[in-house]
Amino acid sequence: MKFTKLSLISLICACCIGTGLLAGALVLMLQPQTRQNPLLTVRANTSDRADGYLTCTGYVDAGVEAVYVLDSTTGILSAGVLSRIPQSPGFQATYQCNVNADLEKVILTASKVGNAGRKSGRSSSSSSSKRNRREAEGAAANQALMVPTEPKYIITSGTHDMIQGSGFRLAVSALYVTECNTGITLVYVLRWNPSAHSANQPINLPLTLFTFHRFLTPMVMEEGADAE
Secondary structure (H helix, E strand, O other), rough: HHHHHHHHHHHHHHHHHHHHHHHHHHHHHHHHHHHHHHHOOOOOOOOEEEEEEEEEEEEEEEEEEEEEEEEOOOOEEEEEEEEEEEEOOOOEEEEEEHHHHHHHHHHHHHHEEEEEHHHHHHHHHOOOOOOHHHHHHHHHHHHOOOOOOOOEEEEEEEEOOOOOOOEEEEEEEEEEEEEEOEEEEEEOOEEOHHHHHHHHOOEEEEOEEEEEEEOOOOOOEOOOOOOO
């Protein structure tokens, strides 16, 4: 009886030791695969703000990031990509624009569309289609927008999958600048030249507005817009 109990205890201990060895072997086998699996690569863009100044980073190419700095008071948006040569420190590519000016152009364009839509809506007969009425209402909403005296911006970046060309091409991420008073998001995409970056050729280009969209309900409206 004692021999049977001793054998049972020995068998249980052997099973525990075997399980531990098997688990350790599995961990060692899986570790190299985890390190080499590209799907597990984590990339995080960063952003921050202080006293009206906003910063953000975004990828322009594989493993290459740009830094964006926005002065919300003047509207000056600057971007830069570091040189890849340590012996020549500095920014190889720099960009700049004025988001306040771009926002004003967007609002003025929307106002012109709104005026045209209102005239069309007033002159249309009662038999106008629902589509025309919806267009007139949307145009009137655009016309009610006004340029804020104190813009409030938030910025972030994100990758895209737009088709690329040769030579100068688009950076692999876009910068999204949202003005909270109007609800308008301005989208900027850097023009990127990998060959110039590899050769450390300095580049200074304007940062042009790519597109825009109003995602939020505007808080800044023209006076008297409701009365009309």
